Amino acid sequence: MSTTPHRHQAPPANKGLLVLAGVLLAIPIIALLLVGTYARDEPRLGGFPFFIWYQFLWVAITSLLTYSAYRIVLKARPHVPMTPEGDAFLDSDATDGDTTDGGTAPEEGTR
Secondary structure, three states, rough: OOOOOOOOOOOOHHHHHHHHHHHHHHHHHHHHHHHOOOOOOOOEEOOEEEHHHHHHHHHHHHHHHHHHHHHHHHOOOOOOOOOOOOOOOOOOOOHHHOOOOOOOOOOOOOO
């Protein structure tokens, strides 16, 4: 009998989408490394120099780009369902009586 654990092969990841996610994450890094493009005082917005409000604007842009990259990675790397206990992967051809609802654990009190 083999002591090697069962290894489940995950579906291949979509490399094009992973590259897109990487590009989205690189955009704010590159934009903020180009300090010469925003190292100035004018135009002012609400009394703040351009240098300050431009960086604050990138905080919001970066969060949107990071969330977009996260959603793209989720799409690029398909989910592999696990047993309700979380100790093994479900095989696509095997079914378990407790996982008829797509691999999620039954709610408490339903057993």
